Amino acid sequence: MLTATSPDPPTVLIPMPHISAKDLKSNYDVIVVGSGAGGGQTAYTLAMEGVKVLMLEAGRNYDPASETPMFQENFRAPLRGASTPDKPFGFYDATVDGGWQVPGEPYTNASSEPGRKFEWWRSRMLGGRTNHWGRISLRNGPYDFKPYSRDGLGFDWPINYEDLAEYYDRVEMLIGVYGSNEGLENTPNSSPGVLQPPPKARAGEVFTRHHGRKLGLPVIPIHRAVLSTRLDSKTIPAKLHPRNPRAQSILAQAMDERAACFWATPCGRGCSIKANYQSTTVHLPPALATGNLDILSDAMVSELIMSDAGKATGVKFIERKSRQEMQVKARIVVLSASACESVRVLLNSKSARYPNGVANSSGKVGKYIMDTVGARLSGQIPALENLPAHNEDGAGGGHVYVPWWLYREQHAGKLGFARGYHIEFTSGRQMPGMGTFSPLDWINGGRYGRAFKEDARRYYGSFIGYAGRGEMIPNEDSFCEIDPVVRDKWGIPVLRFHWKWSEHENRQAAHMQQTFADLISAMGGRVRSAPEKDGSKAIEPGGSIIHEVGGAIMGSTARNSVTNQWCQTWDVKNLFLTDGAPFCSNADKNPTLTIMALAWRSADYMLEEMRKGNL
Amino acid sequence: MNSPLSGRLDRRAAIKWMLAGTATVMVIDRATFAQSSPVSGGKGYGTDPDLIKEYKPGDFWPLTFTDHQRRTATMLCSVIIPADERSPSAGELLVQDFIDEWISAPYPGHDRDRERILSGLVWLDGESKTRFGRVFIELKEGQQSAICADICREEVKQPEWVEPSRFFKRFRDLTAGGFYTTREGMLDVGYVGNVPLATFEGPGPEVLAKLGLA
Numbered sequence: 001m002l003t004a005t006s007p008d009p010p011t012v013l014i015p016m017p018h019i020s021a022k023d024l025k026s027n028y029d030v031i032v033v034g035s036g037a038g039g040g041q042t043a044y045t046l047a048m049e050g051v052k053v054l055m056l057e058a059g060r061n062y063d064p065a066s067e068t069p070m071f072q073e074n075f076r077a078p079l080r081g082a083s084t085p086d087k088p089f090g091f092y093d094a095t096v097d098g099g100w101q102v103p104g105e106p107y108t109n110a111s112s113e114p115g116r117k118f119e120w121w122r123s124r125m126l127g128g129r130t131n132h133w134g135r136i137s138l139r140n141g142p143y144d145f146k147p148y149s150r151d152g153l154g155f156d157w158p159i160n161y162e163d164l165a166e167y168y169d170r171v172e173m174l175i176g177v178y179g180s181n182e183g184l185e186n187t188p189n190s191s192p193g194v195l196q197p198p199p200k201a202r203a204g205e206v207f208t209r210h211h212g213r214k215l216g217l218p219v220i221p222i223h224r225a226v227l228s229t230r231l232d233s234k235t236i237p238a239k240l241h242p243r244n245p246r247a248q249s250i251l252a253q254a255m256d257e258r259a260a261c262f263w264a265t266p267c268g269r270g271c272s273i274k275a276n277y278q279s280t281t282v283h284l285p286p287a288l289a290t291g292n293l294d295i296l297s298d299a300m301v302s303e304l305i306m307s308d309a310g311k312a313t314g315v316k317f318i319e320r321k322s323r324q325e326m327q328v329k330a331r332i333v334v335l336s337a338s339a340c341e342s343v344r345v346l347l348n349s350k351s352a353r354y355p356n357g358v359a360n361s362s363g364k365v366g367k368y369i370m371d372t373v374g375a376r377l378s379g380q381i382p383a384l385e386n387l388p389a390h391n392e393d394g395a396g397g398g399h400v401y402v403p404w405w406l407y408r409e410q411h412a413g414k415l416g417f418a419r420g421y422h423i424e425f426t427s428g429r430q431m432p433g434m435g436t437f438s439p440l441d442w443i444n445g446g447r448y449g450r451a452f453k454e455d456a457r458r459y460y461g462s463f464i465g466y467a468g469r470g471e472m473i474p475n476e477d478s479f480c481e482i483d484p485v486v487r488d489k490w491g492i493p494v495l496r497f498h499w500k501w502s503e504h505e506n507r508q509a510a511h512m513q514q515t516f517a518d519l520i521s522a523m524g525g526r527v528r529s530a531p532e533k534d535g536s537k538a539i540e541p542g543g544s545i546i547h548e549v550g551g552a553i554m555g556s557t558a559r560n561s562v563t564n565q566w567c568q569t570w571d572v573k574n575l576f577l578t579d580g581a582p583f584c585s586n587a588d589k590n591p592t593l594t595i596m597a598l599a600w601r602s603a604d605y606m607l608e609e610m611r612k613g614n615l
Numbered sequence: 616m617n618s619p620l621s622g623r624l625d626r627r628a629a630i631k632w633m634l635a636g637t638a639t640v641m642v643i644d645r646a647t648f649a650q651s652s653p654v655s656g657g658k659g660y661g662t663d664p665d666l667i668k669e670y671k672p673g674d675f676w677p678l679t680f681t682d683h684q685r686r687t688a689t690m691l692c693s694v695i696i697p698a699d700e701r702s703p704s705a706g707e708l709l710v711q712d713f714i715d716e717w718i719s720a721p722y723p724g725h726d727r728d729r730e731r732i733l734s735g736l737v738w739l740d741g742e743s744k745t746r747f748g749r750v751f752i753e754l755k756e757g758q759q760s761a762i763c764a765d766i767c768r769e770e771v772k773q774p775e776w777v778e779p780s781r782f783f784k785r786f787r788d789l790t791a792g793g794f795y796t797t798r799e800g801m802l803d804v805g806y807v808g809n810v811p812l813a814t815f816e817g818p819g820p821e822v823l824a825k826l827g828l829a
Contacts, residue, residue: 060663069666071809074796076669078660080713081796084722086659097662200817207826262811269666388821389805391812431809432801434792441784446769448695448787449760453702453803456795460804 018061018295021319021326025294028054028330030606031315033301033345036128038579039336040279040287041171041596045603047292048247051610054328056299056317058337059097059124064131064280068094068272070265074433082434090433094132094270094278098123100543104489108496115536118369118478118497119543120340126297127280128338129546130592131270134397135225135277136424137177138589139168141186143407147473147585151411151418153504154473155368155584158556158565161188167597169194173236174251175277175596176258178395179223187403196228198399199263202392204384204427204464205400211523212402215515217423222401225277225593226267231255247290254286266431267396276396299326302492304333304349304358304575312358312575315345318490332574332606332615336599339580340369340480343551344495347482359569364562365552367479369497370586372547373421373470374540375509378528379520380443384427384462392428392461400425404588417507421470421588423515429461439463442528466519468512471588472505474550478542499542506535513538549580549591567602574615578602657721672716679719679729680711683752687736688714690752694759695790702803710793717789728785735782742779 032043035057043053069092074081077091084091088099097103100119109117123129142161147154169191178196181189198221201209209219233255241247258274258281267276274281287293298320305314305327314329335342346365347357357365404420430436437456440447444455477500482493513531520527532538555561558570563582569575578599580591609615660675672678680688692714693706705711718729739762743751747758754762765773766780767787794800823829 067666072666072669073798073801073809075713075798078664078670078675079717079720080792082792084659084720086662086664086722091660091664092666099662103662199815203818203822203826206818206823206828210826210828261815262813263815264809264811383826387825388819389807390819390822391808391810392818393808394815429806429808432795432804432806434796437791437795438788440791441769441787446767446780446784446787448763448767448783449697450699452787452791453696453699456791457701457804460806 018297021296021299021322021324023294024054024296024326024328025052026329028052028294028328029610030054030332030334031056031328031330032334032336032578033315034058034128034335034337034341034579035126035284035295036130036279036336036338036579037592038595038599039334040127040130040283041599042334042336042576042578042603043293044283044287045600046606047287047290048241048250049244049607050290050292051607053287053293054330055293055295056301056315056328057126057128057295057297058300058320059126059128059297061295061297062096062126062131062280064094064127064270064274064278065272068270070269070272074431080434089132089268092266092269094268095123095129096125098125098129105494106486106488107494108483108486110496110498115501115539115541116499117541118371118480118499118548119541120495120497120548121543121546122338122341126295127278127284130277130279132268133592134590135267136397136401136590137172137175137179137223137225137593138403138422139188139190139223140164140587140589140594141188143186144585144587144589147419153418155553155555157584158554163565164594164597164601167601168593170240170600171593171596174240175225175282176227176231177223177225177593178221178228180221182218182220184218184220184403185407195223198222199228199395201400202394202428203387203390203461204381205398205425207381207383207523208425208427208464208519209400212519214522215518216405217402217515217519218405219400219402222398222424223593224395224397226395226397227258227260227275228395230260231258250286250289254282254289257285258282261395263391263395264393265396300490300492301337301345302348302490303345305329306349306351306354306358306572310572312572318492320490323490331610332576334576334578335581336577336579339549339551339583340495342577342579342581343480344482344492346552348493359552359562359571359575361571362559362562364560366481367476368474368550368553368584369478369480369499369548370472370474370550370583371542372545372586372588372590373472373501373505373508373512374467374545375512375535375538376465376467376540377513377516377520377531378426378439378463378465379516379525380439380459380463380528381520381523381525382462383524384464385458387429387461390429392430394428398425415507415511417504417511419471419473419504419508419588421468421508421512423512424467424469426465426467427463432460436460439528443526464520464525466516468509468516469545469588469590470505470508470512472586473502474553474585475500475502480551501536501539501542506539508535509539510535547580547586547591549583549586552577552581553584554582555584566605567598568605576602576606659721672712676719676721678712678715679733680715684733684736685711685715686752687739687750688732690759691736691739691786692790692794694756694763695787696794702799705790705794708794708797708799710790710797713793714786714789728789731782731785732789735779735786738779738782
């Protein structure tokens with residue numbers, strides 16, 4: 001029986017055989033909890049290699065082919081598509097049942113002081129946050145895996161860049177990433193032929209590139225998981241699945257079902273033509289086509305089931321429609337529910353034998369939660385006024401960015417903060433929304449009538465915004481634990497967060513704003529607001545960049561970390577975490593690509609260990 | 616200035632006091648917004664609305680404007696964004712109905728806009744009567760414009776125009792948001808996207824030349 005609520009989309013050759021709870025098999029090889037970037041990649045790798053996988057997703061089934069609002073203009077939406085508490089990123093954002101608050105599923109903060117709160121974005125849908133994310137896919141560089149060795153702060157990873165480089169290549173070939181190889185410091189090249197060609201820069205991006213040179217800012221093509229051309233289904237499958245003709249043929253078919261970007265509609269809505277990566281369009285269809293993957297949606301996992309021998313034998317979950325608690329078993333359990341949600345499952349798996357939760361002999365579960373440092377500044381650029389009308393929709397997100405460029409100065413201790421940031425752009429003649437013309441008053445002092453209309457034409461497209469995305473160093477004051485009192489509507493104890501930025505992050509945020517102000521001035525523009533000298537006023541609240549990682553960090557010993565380099569918990573050898581939880585640092589690079597590369601590597605390790613009979 | 620607590624109070628002063636946000640707001644609100652019911656606590660469109668469907672104001676929550684308020688809002692929309700050779704007026708594109716939807720929405724912040732807009736519309740009639748002896752929609756174009764000219768600026772010197780100018784700014788923001796999200800409004804400013812393209816060519820030579828980067 002199918003639980004899918006949407007009709008089969010016309011172009012999809014691969015059925016989506018989601019199961020209902022009564023069709024669960026009595027045993028699986030692997031249970032994967034979560035269906036986003038980490039869960040999607042884990043299930044894909046395992047299912048393609050013949051492993052029987054059950055994926056449990058807390059939210060509802062979701063079909064991008066039939067549910068994505070591709071060309072809907074804002075006038076068709078309630079409130080012109082403006083954001084509301086129901087849809088925090090606007091009406092047409094892909095997120096289902098999600099946001100920084102999920103009804104009936106609270107979390108708490110230990111402190112209400114400014115700067116001490118963490119806001120936790122979740123979504124409750126198949127594919128999770130991959131459906132709406134920005135698709136920015138940057139590799140961590142060699143420094144990013146050895147930050148402690150470099151400056152004495154935080155932790156080194158138990159792996160090097162070289163250990164993951166091959167997996168970055170594989171993920172990029174599978175999902176399709178545009179970008180270029182620039183050979184810049186700690187900004188790795190992909191192997192030849194892996195990246196897709198980047199789209200041309202827009203007017204504001206070109207203008208920034210030109211004037212950014214005066215400040216030494218390298219404006220280069222960004223890497224995003226959007227197909228600028230169709231994937232090469234003739235050669236890539238054999239590279240990804242050598243000696244596995246069936247996997248190759250399934251993947252080739254799945255790749256052929258993905259269209260190249262047609263340079264319209266924002267990626268945050270999702271993509272019905274599968275031109276960008278989301279787990280639901282890229283990982284899950286081929287994995288399902290193998291017949292090795294069952295997906296059960298509306299299954300909210302509450303805790304692990306442990307054997308007397310100290311192995312995970314399965315999970316308990318609440319079937320959301322019937323509100324019944326159920327169990328399912330497997331040889332291996334993989335938590336990939338998003339860093340904090342996976343931590344929550346570990347901590348809630350308490351028993352006499354595991355008084356602090358499972359896989360927590362180190363006491364490190366929940367520790368070292370990190371987000372990305374965010375600060376922004378916007379301005380108006382006279383040179384961009386009155387440009388001839390032209391289409392700047394492009395790839396539905398940025399085409400260029402500025403990687404961190406002050407490694408030498410920072411390493412010499414000249415900056416006052418230890419880690420770097422990259423710069424993302426918002427520019428151009430985007431589809432007007434509710435806020436597009438709000439800054440006009442600032443420019444023209446407040447007008448109405450024909451003069452207002454003329455100003456709108458003149459200034460449209462001349463506003464530009466820069467956002468810094470920087471590395472946060474893990475600290476002892478940023479962690480989560482189980483709230484002793486509060487439970488969610490399923491009766492599951494919730495997380496309580498503790499949060500604190502260090503001066504490294506605050507100073508970095510102030511540096512971001514000063515850089516943006518200098519850049520806007522260099523372009524002959526006007527800054528919307530003066531840059532904050534006090535970084536604690538510039539920095540966005542913890543959790544607002546939605547890059548939370550850590551909480552079950554990987555390391556080289558069981559004493560000071562939760563998992564080994566394979567994302568395998570030290571304490572329970574058939575328990576793995578393949579989301580952001582094992583990150584022991586959070587480079588300025590957006591985490592999703594690294595989550596997928598680590599998940600693939602971890603799944604390869606599971607395959608090997610299963611073959612050897614160790615798992 | 617009259618105190619709302621002392622003796623008789625003319626309508627104009629009362630509204631000014633109301634707009635200034637004194638303790639009497641609640642009392643005067645009752646009279647001014649007699650027709651309207653409170654919006655707080657109502658239901659929105661939820662966290663999983665159908666994104667493919669097309670919606671119109673009133674689909675999710677009841678609207679507010681009385682006939683007179685709607686006619687006044689229509690007129691003000693069209694004073695702010697009048698018809699010209701490139702596009703129709705905001706009133707012709709029914710932006711007033713969007714504003715009605717906005718101020719009726721059961722989300723945080725919208726109740727504040729509701730109070731500001733409804734109070735402002737009352738003020739507008741009061742000011743029109745004081746200056747020209749008629750309500751706003753009955754004024755000549757030049758008379759309407761004369762009032763707007765006094766409250767349209769970002770920096771307002773006269774204390775009695777501070778609150779009305781806040782109302783005007785918010786109304787103008789909503790009008791612009793409503794107008795430039797229509798097809799006519801998007802075309803007016805030269806938004807030519809939202810169409811599938813075979814290739815993305817980036818800025819053409821004409822654009823680069825204007826940027827001095829040809």
